[in-house]
Amino acid sequence: MDSSHPDTVELDATGDLIDLWRAVCDAPSVSGDETALADAVERVLRGCAHLEVLRDGDAIVARTHLGRPHRVVVAGHLDTVPLTDPPNLPTRMEGEGEDAVLWGRGTVDMKGGLTVQLALAVELTDPVVDVTWVFYDHEEVEAELNGLGRLVRHHPELLHGDFAILGEATNAGIEGGCKGTLRVEVTTTGVAAHSGRPWMGTNAIHAAAEVLARLDAYEAREVDVEGLVYREGMSAVRISGGIAGNVVPDRCTVTVNYRFAPDKALDEAISHTRELFDGFDVVVTDAAPGARPGLDAPLAQDFAAAVERLTGVEPAAKQGWTDVARFSTLGVPAVNFGPGDPLLAHKDDEHCPVSDVRTCHAALRAWLTGAPADA
Amino acid sequence: MDSSHPDTVELDATGDLIDLWRAVCDAPSVSGDETALADAVERVLRGCAHLEVLRDGDAIVARTHLGRPHRVVVAGHLDTVPLTDPPNLPTRMEGEGEDAVLWGRGTVDMKGGLTVQLALAVELTDPVVDVTWVFYDHEEVEAELNGLGRLVRHHPELLHGDFAILGEATNAGIEGGCKGTLRVEVTTTGVAAHSGRPWMGTNAIHAAAEVLARLDAYEAREVDVEGLVYREGMSAVRISGGIAGNVVPDRCTVTVNYRFAPDKALDEAISHTRELFDGFDVVVTDAAPGARPGLDAPLAQDFAAAVERLTGVEPAAKQGWTDVARFSTLGVPAVNFGPGDPLLAHKDDEHCPVSDVRTCHAALRAWLTGAPADA
Numbered sequence: 001m002d003s004s005h006p007d008t009v010e011l012d013a014t015g016d017l018i019d020l021w022r023a024v025c026d027a028p029s030v031s032g033d034e035t036a037l038a039d040a041v042e043r044v045l046r047g048c049a050h051l052e053v054l055r056d057g058d059a060i061v062a063r064t065h066l067g068r069p070h071r072v073v074v075a076g077h078l079d080t081v082p083l084t085d086p087p088n089l090p091t092r093m094e095g096e097g098e099d100a101v102l103w104g105r106g107t108v109d110m111k112g113g114l115t116v117q118l119a120l121a122v123e124l125t126d127p128v129v130d131v132t133w134v135f136y137d138h139e140e141v142e143a144e145l146n147g148l149g150r151l152v153r154h155h156p157e158l159l160h161g162d163f164a165i166l167g168e169a170t171n172a173g174i175e176g177g178c179k180g181t182l183r184v185e186v187t188t189t190g191v192a193a194h195s196g197r198p199w200m201g202t203n204a205i206h207a208a209a210e211v212l213a214r215l216d217a218y219e220a221r222e223v224d225v226e227g228l229v230y231r232e233g234m235s236a237v238r239i240s241g242g243i244a245g246n247v248v249p250d251r252c253t254v255t256v257n258y259r260f261a262p263d264k265a266l267d268e269a270i271s272h273t274r275e276l277f278d279g280f281d282v283v284v285t286d287a288a289p290g291a292r293p294g295l296d297a298p299l300a301q302d303f304a305a306a307v308e309r310l311t312g313v314e315p316a317a318k319q320g321w322t323d324v325a326r327f328s329t330l331g332v333p334a335v336n337f338g339p340g341d342p343l344l345a346h347k348d349d350e351h352c353p354v355s356d357v358r359t360c361h362a363a364l365r366a367w368l369t370g371a372p373a374d375a
Numbered sequence: 376m377d378s379s380h381p382d383t384v385e386l387d388a389t390g391d392l393i394d395l396w397r398a399v400c401d402a403p404s405v406s407g408d409e410t411a412l413a414d415a416v417e418r419v420l421r422g423c424a425h426l427e428v429l430r431d432g433d434a435i436v437a438r439t440h441l442g443r444p445h446r447v448v449v450a451g452h453l454d455t456v457p458l459t460d461p462p463n464l465p466t467r468m469e470g471e472g473e474d475a476v477l478w479g480r481g482t483v484d485m486k487g488g489l490t491v492q493l494a495l496a497v498e499l500t501d502p503v504v505d506v507t508w509v510f511y512d513h514e515e516v517e518a519e520l521n522g523l524g525r526l527v528r529h530h531p532e533l534l535h536g537d538f539a540i541l542g543e544a545t546n547a548g549i550e551g552g553c554k555g556t557l558r559v560e561v562t563t564t565g566v567a568a569h570s571g572r573p574w575m576g577t578n579a580i581h582a583a584a585e586v587l588a589r590l591d592a593y594e595a596r597e598v599d600v601e602g603l604v605y606r607e608g609m610s611a612v613r614i615s616g617g618i619a620g621n622v623v624p625d626r627c628t629v630t631v632n633y634r635f636a637p638d639k640a641l642d643e644a645i646s647h648t649r650e651l652f653d654g655f656d657v658v659v660t661d662a663a664p665g666a667r668p669g670l671d672a673p674l675a676q677d678f679a680a681a682v683e684r685l686t687g688v689e690p691a692a693k694q695g696w697t698d699v700a701r702f703s704t705l706g707v708p709a710v711n712f713g714p715g716d717p718l719l720a721h722k723d724d725e726h727c728p729v730s731d732v733r734t735c736h737a738a739l740r741a742w743l744t745g746a747p748a749d750a
Contacts (some may be wrong), residue, residue: 009558052506066424081619120632140621141620143619163558179571181570181621182570183620187567192722194695194717194721195608195610195612195632195634196554196556196608196694196695196696197606197694197695197717198609198610198634199595200606203610205587205590205611205612205614205629206587206591206610206611207589208587208614209584209587209588209589209591211590212581212584212587215578215580215581215584216581216582216584220574222572231573231574232574233570233571233573233574234573235573235578235581235623236578236624237570237580237581237617237618237619237620237622237623237624238616238617238620238624239580239583239614239615239616239623239627240614240615240617241611241614242611242612242613242614242615242630243612244612245517245558245613245630245632245661245722246515246556246612246632247612247721248610248612249612250612252581252614256618257570257620257621259570259571262430286620308521319571319572320569320571321571332638334493342572343569343572345569346569346621346622
C-alpha cells in the first residue's frame with residue numbers, strides 16, 4: 001500500500017485529544033489525496049445526532065440547529081503540502097507532559113486546528129451559539145481548486161454566520177485578517193537560434209536579467225491596518241526557460257507571488273505588479289484578495305477577549321494568506337486561531353507543542369459553551 | 376504507425392541523387408531513433424563488393440582497401456534535432472530546376488551531406504585515395520552519446536586517415552576547424568520559506584539576477600586563427616528554479632553554453648567560464664574542444680583548391696561546433712564541406728537548395744576520382 005494513499009482511516013473523536021491529533025496527522029492527506037481522511041471525518045460527524053451533515057467533493061459541513069441568535073463558523077482544511085523525502089510521517093512525539101512536541105507533516109498546517117474543531121464538533125451538543133463546522137480540501141494548491149471556494153460557489157448559504165474562526169496556525173493566539181496573494185507570470189521573449197551562432201537570435205533568458213534585478217531590488221512595505229502590521233513580499237517562486245542544450249531560447253517565464261497588505265484591493269495589487277514589471281508581458285494566473293482584521297465585530301471582540309483571558313496574548317496581524325479572506329468576501333468577519341508556529345508551516349521540520357493544541361481546545365470550548373475562559 | 380519511428384526505410388543509392396536525398400530526409404531519424412535509417416544505409420553498403428562494412432550500434436563504417444598511399448575519411452551523422460509541431464516532414468520541394476529548394480527537417484543538418492557520401496560510397500569503386508565512409512548516430516545530443524565518439528572509443532583504428540571531410544552544412548564551401556563547446560550549470564542557493572513570509576528565507580531565483588546580468592553584459596570575442604575568424608558566444612540555454620507556487624525557492628540553475636574559438640584549450644575555456652561566474656557554484660556538464668582550421672595539411676589544401684576551382688569560394692571559419700574536433704583530437708586534419716546554409720540548422724524553416732547538393736556531389740566526386748574539378 002502506498003502510505004500516501006491510505007485506504008481507510010479510523011478516528012476516535014471522543015477519546016484523548018492528543019491521540020486524535022496524531023491519528024489525524026498520521027493519515028496523509030496531501031492536496032488531491034484527502035478522500036480517506038474526509039471519509040473518516042464524515043463518518044465521525046454522521047454519528048452525531050446533533051449535527052446536520054453535508055458533503056461536497058471532499059469537503060464536509062456539519063451544522064447545529066439550536067435556534068441560537070448567533071451562528072459561528074469554525075473551519076479548517078484537510079490537506080497538507082507534500083511530505084518530505086524521506087517522508088516526515090508518521091508523526092514522532094518528543095518530550096513529555098507539558099513539554100511534549102509532535103513532529104511531522106501537518107502538525108502545524110493545520111491538523112492541530114482541525115483536530116480541535118473535530119473534537120468540539122462531536123462533544124458540543126449544546127453550544128451557546130449555533131455552530132457550522134467546515135472541513136475542506138485543496139487549500140494548499142491553486143485558488144481555483146480550493147474546497148472552501150467551491151463550497152461558496154455550490155452552497156453559499158452553508159457558510160453564512162455572524163463570525164468565523166479559521167484554525168490556521170497562530171501559536172494559539174488570534175491573528176486578524178490576512179494578506180492578499182497574487183501570482184503572475186512575467187515572460188520575456190526573444191528569437192531562437194543555434195547557440196553556436198547566438199548573434200543570430202535574441203536570448204530570452206538573458207532578457208530576464210532585468211526582471212530578476214527588479215525583484216532583487218524590490219523593497220517590500222510594512223503596512224499598519226487597524227493597528228495590526230502587515231509585511232508584504234514580492235517573490236519569484238518559479239523560473240523556466242530553455243529549448244535544448246544548443247539552442248538560444250526564445251522564451252523565459254518568471255512566476256512571481258505578491259503578498260500584499262489588506263489595505264490594498266486586488267486590482268490595486270495587480271496594477272502595482274504590472275508597474276513593477278513595466279515593459280514585460282505580465283499575465284495574472286492566480287489571485288485572492290486580502291482581508292482586513294475584522295476585529296471590530298462584536299463576536300470577534302468577545303472571542304478575542306476570551307482568548308486573551310486564557311493566554312494573555314493580544315491579537316496580531318496574520319502574515320500568511322488564509323481563507324479568512326473568503327469569509328471577508330462573504331461579509332463574515334473572520335480570524336485565525338490555531339495551534340502551532342506559522343513559521344514552521346510547509347517546512348521540513350514542521351512540529352507543534354501539545355500544549356498549543358490543548359490551549360486552543362480549551363479556549364474555543366470555553367467560549368462556545370459560555371463558560372468563563374479561565375474556568 | 377508512428378511516423379517518427381519508421382519500421383523500414385528503403386533507399387536506392389544508384390538512382391537520382393535528389394530522389395535519394397528526399398528519401399533520406401523523409402525517413403525521420405531524430406537522435407535516438409536512427410535505427411531504421413541506419414539499417415537502410417547498412418543494407419545499401421553491404422551490397423557493395425568494394426566496401427568492407429562494420430556496424431557499431433547505429434554507426435556504420437564502410438572502407439575501400441585499394442592500397443592507395445592516402446586514406447580520406449568522409450563522415451556524416453544520421454540523426455536530426457526533433458521535428459517541428461506540426462511536423463516539418465515529409466519534405467516539400469519548391470521551385471524547379473536549378474532554383475529548386477527542398478524544405479523540411481534534416482535538409483540542412485545534415486542529410487544533404489549524408490546523401491552525397493552515400494551515393495559516392497556506392498558509386499566510387501576505384502577512387503584515387505582509399506576512402507573510409509562513416510555514418511553515425513547521436514550527434515545532436517550530449518557529447519557522451521555521440522556515435523563518432525563511441526567509434527573512437529571502440530574502434531579507433533577505423534577512423535585513421537590522412538584527412539577527413541565532414542559533410543556538415545557549409546553552403547557548399549569549405550569551412551575550417553570549429554569552435555569548442557562547453558556547457559556548465561551555474562547554481563544559486565538560498566533558504567526555502569513560505570512566500571507569505573519571504574523574509575524568513577533567501578530567494579535563490581532573485582540571487583540568479585547577477586548570473587543573468589553577467590551573461591547579458593558579456594562581450595563575446597572575435598578571434599583570428601590561422602586567417603579564419605571565429606566568433607564566440609556565451610549563452611544561457613536553460614534556467615530552472617522553484618518548488619511550489621507559495622514557496623521561496625532555495626535553488627536556481629542556469630545552464631550556460633560557451634562556444635569558444637579554437638585558439639583556446641578546453642581547460643582555458645573552463646577557467647574563463649569559472650572566472651565569469653566567480654562567486655557562484657559552477658559545474659561542467661558537457662565539454663568538447665574546438666579544432667584549429669587544419670588547412671595546412673597537403674590533402675586539405677588540395678581539396679580546398681579543388682572546391683575553389685568549382686565554386687570560386689575560399690575556405691572560411693566554421694562557427695558551429697562540429698565533429699571535425701574529434702578528428703583533430705585523433706591527429707587527422709579535417710574540414711566541413713556540405714550543402715545547406717548552416718544558419719538554418721535546427722530552425723523551423725530548415726531548407727536547402729538542390730544545387731548545393733549537386734555542387735557538393737560534383738566537387739567531392741571529382742576530387743576523389745582525380746578528375747579536374749571543373750570537368
